[in-house]
Amino acid sequence: MTSEERTAKDRRLDDYRVDPQDTVLTTDQGIRIDDTDNSLSAGERGPTLMEDFHFREKLTHFDHERIPERVVHARGAGAYGYYQAYDNSLADTTTAGFLIDPGIKTPVFVRFSTVAGSRGSADTVRDVRGFAVKFYTEQGNHDLVGNNFPVFFIQDGIKFPDFVHAVKPEPDNEIPQASSAHDTLWDFVQLQPETTHMMMWLMSDRAIPRSYRMMQGFGVHTFRLVNAEGRGTFVKFHWKPKLGTHSLVWDEAQKIAGRDPDFNRRDLWEAIEAGDFPEWELGLQLVPESDEFAFDFDLLDATKIIPEEIVPVRPVGRLILNRNPDNFFAETEQVAFHLGNVVPGIDFTNDPLLQARLFSYLDTQLIRLGGPNFPQIPVNRPIAEVRNNQRDGYHQMTIHRGQASYHPNSLGGGFPALADRDRYVHHQERVDGDKIRKRSESFGDHYRQATLFWNSMSEWERKHIVAAFRFELGKVRHNHIREGVVRNLNNVDHELAVLIASGIGVAPPEAPSVPNHGQSSPALSQAGSAKDSVLTRRIALLAADGVDADAITRLYGELVGAGATLDVLSTQGGTVRGGDGEHIPVTHPLPTTSSVVYDAVLVPGGEGGVQLLAEDGAAMHFMAEAYKHGKALGVLGSAMALLDIARIGSASDYPGDGGVSVEQGVVLGDTVSDDFVQEFIAAVTAHRHPERVIRHIPA
Template identity: 45%
Template sequence: MVKRYLTSNQGTPVGDDQHSLTVGERGPILLTDTVYLEKIAQFDRERIPERAFHAKGAGAYGYFVPYRSFASLTKAGFLQDPEKATPVFTRFSLAGGSSGGADTVRDVRGFAVKFYTEEGNYDLICNHIPVFPLRDPLQFPDFVHAVKPDPIANIRGGPIAASRFWDFVSLRPESMNFLIYLFSDLGTVRSYRTIPGFGINTYKWVNLRGEETYIRYYWEPCAGVEYIDSKTAAHLAGTDPDVASRDLFDTLAAGNSVEFEMRVQTIKPELECEQPFDILDPTLIWPEHMYPLIPVGRMVLNKNPENFFAEVEQSAFSPAAIVPGIGFSNDRILQGRIFPYGDTQRYRIGPNYLELPVNMPRHPVDNKMQDGPMRSGYSTDIANYLPNTLSGGMPAEAPEKGNPPQEYISGCVGRQEIAGDDYYQPGCTYRNMSGPEKNRLVSNIMESLSQAYEPIQRRMIDHFMRTDQEFGCRIAQKLSLIP
């Protein structure tokens, strides 16, 4: 066995990495102190840019097993055989906070799952709130700017932060559904083990015959959904800011597992126009009583990462990572998500981010793409281009599994708002809440809205009145504003 001793990054022996090389006890440090130079230069580069959104998170490994074959709906290999487990890596996160933020603050939690399937990586990226505030991805940077600290003082709380947030959402009435969920009990949680996950966007499943089905995904935590009130959340944010990350880590470290059931709702594309609302609109839910949830399988998380930076911070999920049998609907938000994840990861981590073990597909990668910073994989073929005759010609084309779906699209090119003023669907959500739930919703909204400037408060009261008259009146009264 090689004897262990301290080394430089070059593997050369280091006798002392605690005391810098100086001229005498009180003299200057020498430029020839390679031990110091290397150690401090490495430290200077320890951080990579944090994610533009969902910056703070925690991750875990595990596996997913379907309950039965879903061949009638999808040809995706990992959904065919109840005997076959697919390895997964899941990252839970907070959408708005920075990487040093507290786990319990009112925020959307992210729930991203990477399935290492035999047909390549499939990433299913969900949130813990069933709807999104926008219908068009061109507005996403504006939304993120409005929820992040202000550009002048970089402050998260207080009247300016509250006014910026409510200003934006009051001008985007399609965010009303999102707001009701965000300010409901669901907005503050202490554990990632007990949050649900919602795919929000509408995907397609495609079977071997080329038949498509619209799908919305849902993850049900097997331990049940839990939340905390805003007082407990504020207290924990001060006393135990990493409570959710710690809870996940400690649970797995103690040898316990964390489990979620995948469920889907389905609609046949030919019935799309017969539905009472736009089923591709991510600001709207598909009500469960109309579109029952079908249990699909179980995800078991049972292993902590060995190193946070290598495996969680550098993990990279993208809606573009789909496998045969899964497709995109024309939900504009989903279409807009296909590009930016990989794009930001090429910047945040580097163009070869998919070579890192946590991101690397288990199916071998075979193409003629090459080089770039930190590339470790390479081909020994002389012909790094296609077509060629020098290295066996073309590689075999990936076989098409079954028939491809037929899609015909036509229309005028233009920038058009998505039609529909179905902004006040959350009226039903409000009316279905119990008395105490309604009280907490109103009080949670008040905590924030009461700090915003008055014209903005008035705009919000108008939206809340349209959502539900009693709800709007309660907020107006609390703010001492006549609607």
């Protein structure tokens, strides 16, 4: 990043950055130290002396290094970047400068996370993903704290402790970690029908994203934009990834958790380091306040979406992440998001879940980060000037001057004074009613949108949802819980309930509880997501001594030139020898990696290399597993004989006329022709080929 590209936030952080190179080791008090390997002792074999202040300080700091991890969203990864508005004419809708001025590049910090697991859990578990954005705007910090699902499990925040207790490891044995496949979660679900819509999303492939870079984000709640005249407009926030929305498959996700539990975190870090900066487009669904009651659901219900076919998503700007943190703890771990951090032009609604989160987020940071001064931690500091009379407390970093620490005052000249422009003004609305514990009847339909989601899925997405329910409920030990879930799902779709019941050993419902309304929303399906690039896709090339080296050279040039990454994998490290004696560097030995961390597989010809691969069970498993997971395979020349050995096809499928054969993402050819390269790129771009028959694959 050039000095011209560095944001105001970057420059502010410079005062806190420490570069250990070419400096001398000191204590926290700046005292230089010449030995940090040996404690001060009474003789070489005598007791350690407590007057060794360096020893005491070093051990004391180490003993207190850990802070409470987040109750939810404990495992995460973050990055810096910027948001820039399009020329979108939102000035009549909001006074939030960062949303309306295309000339402003607003610095951001974004943190992605899983929800249920601890900091030590794996990235690829079936779970909701957090998508939280801190905008360092000139009007103050604005936090948009969302998820990769547009809906939530519950409607009222008073249930949040119950839900989290249910999804967390069970209290008697602390099992299972980072998993929803257990009795307490599904007991809560079967007794709380409002969870049904969210559970449909959780059982879909949305819960196992391919990467954070290929994951949508949503603000979940209905917020309010406010213009200069005080007129409000309801708004839903959407983040759409430039690379499209893509997912893993469940078998693959479980295997990645063992092979590389940091899969998503590593992917984000490496993409930014390589200059492949992740990008999302911000879109808004805008609803005039006059249309608040124009829908067959309640806008304030966080378990509901506004279908895009009813209110289209309006693109308004882009988010780009271009810098990794310098220190995970200081930045990613200590960043503190709060839904109450809003800037002029953005306000809240009476969504009961949103109202609860406004309390909970701030309350959580007070204990997690040690007191009320956590906004002074560098990653949380706004670029806007901070002036107030809030003093003292743990970790106060500001040295306040003057005699007066109150308002109004005369001893300090009346400063800090109240703002008379660009100030935050709450949207005015009339609120009255009896003090009651009762939810609006407009929140009462828990199944209609769950049915909408099911109706919107492609055939392969439906199969994955059924398989996910069967897996999760198959882990549930109490039969009455499984029966209760099936009863709820019969209100969503009778066929869905029957398919799940037949796989988990409970009696299927005899008839639908309600007829399926037949409505769908194509925007909910990943089948139509962007599939127009191989940018950043990881491709494995299997090779052994005797491989066609010329084919590797050509493939490398073509695929890397298109933006993909090509790794040469072999039965051992070092190099492989081409058929003409060339030596080709091996990126990874096969025993150290797996097909599940790649997006596609290439196998070039060369008689000697093909024979060695045919005799290697790991290589054959690699091909079979990639095929089973729907990934693109490119096979050249004599390597087509491996299709039969791996039980994923037959060399006889290739017509043998020097052309290219393509079938369900398997691309066959004699040589690396232009046609072969283009067909293989197209197969990779498609992300998956779920139409394959894979039950017979022993992988």
